[in-house]
Amino acid sequence: MEKNVIEQVFGTDVFNDDVMRAKLPKDTYKSWKKTLESGEDLHIEIANVVAHAMKEWALDHGATHYTHWFQPMTGVTAEKHDSFLSPASESKPVLEFSGKELIKGEPDASSFPSGGLRATFEARGYTAWDCTSPAFLREDAAGVTLCIPTAFCSYTGEALDKKTPLLRSMEAISKQAVRIMKLFGYNDVKKISCSVGPEQEYFLIDRDKYLQRKDLIFTGRTLFGAPAPKGQELDDHYFGSIKERIASFMKDLNTELWKLGILSKTQHNEVAPAQHEMAPIFTTANISTDHNQLTMEIMRKVAKRHNLECLLHEKPFAGVNGSGKHNNWSIITDTGINLLDPGKKPHENTLFLLFLASIIKAVDKHADLLRLSASSPGNDHRLGANEAPPAIISIFLGEQLEDIIEQIIRGDVSSSIQGSKLDTGVHVLPVLKKDATDRNRTSPFAFTGNKFEFRSLGSSMSIAGANFILNTIVADSLQDFADELEKADDFNNAVKKLIKDTVTEHQRIIFNGDGYSNEWIEEAKRRGLPNIKSMVEAIPCLVSKKSINVFERQNVLTKVELESRAEINYEAYSKTINIEAKTMIDMAGKQYIPSIIKYLTSLAESINNIKSASPSADVSVQTDLLNNCSSLLASAKKALINLEKVTAEAALKPEGQERATFFKDVVFTAMSELRAPIDELEMSVDQNFWPVPTYGDLLFEV
Ligand code: ADP
Ligand code: MG
DSSP: OOOOHHHHHTTTTBOOHHHHHHHSOHHHHHHHHHHHHHTOOOOHHHHHHHHHHHHHHHHHTTEEEEEEEEOBTTSSOEEEEEESBOTTOSSSOOBOOOHHHHHEEOOBOTTSOOTTSSOGGGOBEEEEEOTTSOOEEEEETTEEEEEEEEEEEETTOOBOBSHHHHHHHHHHHHHHHHHHHHHTTOTTOOOEEEEEEEEEEEEEEEHHHHTTOHHHHHHSSOSSOOOOSOOSTTOOSTTOOOOHHHHHHHHHHHHHHHHTTOOEEEEEEOSSTTEEEEEEOOEEHHHHHHHHHHHHHHHHHHHHHTTEEEEOOSOSSTTSOOOEEEEEEEEEETTSOBTTOOOSOGGGOHHHHHHHHHHHHHHHHTHHHHHHHTOOTTGGGTTTTTSSOOSBOOEEOHHHHHHHHHHHHHTOOOOOOOOOEEOOSOTTSOOEEOOSSOOOTTOSEEEOSSSEEEEEEETTSOTHHHHHHHHHHHHHHHHHHHHHHHTOSSHHHHHHHHHHHHHHHTGGGBOOSOTTSHHHHHHHHHHTOOBOOSHHHHGGGGGSHHHHHHHHHTTSOOHHHHHHHHHHHHHHHHHHHHHHHHHHHHHIIIIIHHHHHHHHHHHHHHHHHHHHHOTTOOOHHHHHHHHHHHHHHHHHHHHHHHHHHHHHHHHHSOTTHHHHHHIIIIIHHHHHHHHHHHHHHHHHSOGGGOOSOOHHHHHHOO
16 A cells, blocks of 8 residues: 555655664764763764764765754844865765764854844854754755754854754753752653644735735735725634645645654644644754744745745734744653643642742743743734733633642642533534633633643744743742752652742732733733833843843853843844835835826826816716825825834934834834825725735735
8 A cells, every 4th residue: 555645755854863773883873872862062973973874865865065054043044055075076076074064064154143242353153063953954946955953153152043042941941850850759850851832823825916015025014905895704714624725735835844854733724814824743842943943934935836925924914813823832851751741630749730830930030031032023013912912921720720729829739620521412422521621812821731832922933032931931940949849858848838839929920811801901910910012122121130140040041142132132123113114115105106196197187077078067076086085195195204204213323222112112103104094095096006916815815
C-alpha cells in the first residue's frame, strides 16, 4: 500500500536525530547526545564529525550552500549564504564544511538593530549554533540551502537577537525547577523544558487585488477602506467549510511544513472573512520558536503559488477581527512529568500547587513585562478592543482551581470540584464527560487543563519575546521558593505555608469573569493591576529597577542589553508609524484625491450638460452630491496637509521615547483624521472612479 503523504514527507528536510544516528560513527553519536543532555560545551572534534556528516547529507539532497540562520531584533529571520566550495580548490571543486564553520559564523552585522549596543566601527557580530534545534534544508529559486539555527551576539557577547535570551531563560527555569523537584524527592530529574504550541492566525486575499493596494504592500494593513456591506456579523465564516482555493493552499502548506518536521496539526476558518488559523503540536520552546518563524515565512511563500497573499499583520482590516497568536505553554521534566498537570485531585497535588503558585506570583509581580511581550505597533489595534484580551493582564484559573485557591486561603483544603457528565438530551448521542472547567475567551492568561495559554500575542510577532519573559519571571519565583524551602526544617508544613502565603498575597491577579466588560476595568483599577494601553507606554517597564533585577538575577539579560532593547522598541514603533503615515500621504495625494476630483469633474460636467439641454431639469441630486463630496474632499486635503506637517515634525523629535510618543499621540491621530473623510467618500463616489479594490473585493472575492 502506498504511504500516506505525512509518512512520505515528514522530516525529510531535517538533519534530525534519526539521520544523525544513521550517519555519525557510534561513539560520536553517543558523545553528541551526552553533550546535548548535559548542556555542556561542544568539543570541536565532535563538531567536525557532525559538520562532515551534515555536509554529506546536505549534498546528497542537492544543497550547494549553507547559512547560519538567525533571528535579529527586526522580528524576521536573517541569513547569509556561503557555498560549500573550498578556497583550496583550483581546477577541481572541493566541497568542504568544517566544525568551526558549523558552530560559529561572523556576519558583518552592523546594519541590524542593536539599540546602541554596537557602533558601526565595532561591527563584528557572531552567530553561534543552537545545536538543540536541528538543521534543515530550504529549497527555493536559489537552490537548496542547508540552514543552521543560530543565536546572534556582539563581539563582547551581548545578545543581539531574540534567540539568545530565550535559550538563557530556558536554562534559568530548568535550574530552579530542578531544585524544587529535588526537594520533592525527584532526584532523577536533571532538566526541565518549556513546551510551547503557538496557534497562528492569518488572512489570505487575492494577490492581484493585493498588488493594487500600496498600503498592504508597504505596511501589511489597509490604511483606508470603508466597511463592506457584510462583515463578520453572521458568524458564518468561523469554522465554516473551507473554500477550494484556500484548501489547496492549506494542503501545500502542510506538506511544506511536514517536510521540515513542523508538526502542523489543525486548520480552520477564523471569525473574520478571509481569516484562517493553523496550529502545530507543541514542542520545546526554542524549536517551537524556530518553527513558528518558518511557518510564517512558508505561509507567505506558498500563498504566492496560489496567487494569494498571506497577511500576518495584527489588524489588516478595520471593523473585523484582527489576528493573534495564542502561546500555549507548559513545563515538563526530562522524565516526562508535566508540572502543570493538576491530576484528578489537584487539591492534594502539592507539587502542582507549588508550580501554580510560582506562576501566579510571577504574573502578578511582572504583569507589565508580560504586557510588553505582547506589544507591537500592529497589536496596539487589538488589545483591549474586544476582539483580543484586554491590555490588563490577569489569570483565568477556572472554577475548579479557583475553588481550591479559595480553600487554601481559608486554610482548609479538602476537595476538588469534579467534571460531570454532559447531558445533551439526545439518547442516540454518546454520554460525554465534561471538563471540570469551562473556557474563557476573554482572559489574557488562561489555564487550559494542563498548560497556560497566553492569548495576547499578535499574529506577526516572534514568540521568543513572550516565552523568554515568561520563563524568566517564573524561574525567579521558583528561585525564591527553592531558597526558602531548602532551609526549612519541616518541609511539608513549609511548603503548605508557602503556597498559602503566595496565593493570598497575589490573589488579585486571578480573574474568572468577562475581561471585555467595563466593570473589569474598574475592578482591575481597584485591585491595583496595571492597565497599559499601548506599546509606547509599555516599553519603559523593560528598564525599571524591578525588571533589571529579575533579568540580571536569572542571567537572561543585563541592564545594558535591556536598555538597548527598549531603544530598539521605540525605534521600531516610530519607524512603523512613519511608514504608515508616508504611505497614507502617498495614496491620498496620488490616488484618492485625483480620482475624487475626476469624479467631481464628471458630476459638474453632467450638471452643466443637463442644464443646457433642459434648463428646468431637476439636478438637485447631482448638485447635492457635488457639494457633499467637494466639502469632504476639502476636509481630506486639510487633513493631508496636517499629516504632512506633523510627520515632518516627528522627524525632528529626539530619538527614543519622545519621538515614539509623538508618533503615537500626534501622527497617529492625524492619520485617523485623514482616513475618515476618504472612507466617507468611498461610500458615495461612483465605484468606476475608485482607484483601489474595496474591503468587499479584498475580503469576499478570494
Ligand atoms: P485548544 O483548542 O484547547 O486551545 P489544543 O489542544 O488544540 O487546544 O491546543 C492548542 C495548542 O496547545 C496546540 O498547539 C497544542 O499542541 C498546544 N498544547 C497542548 N498541550 C500542551 C502542553 N502541555 N504544553 C504546551 N502546549 C500544549
Ligand atoms: Mg486556543
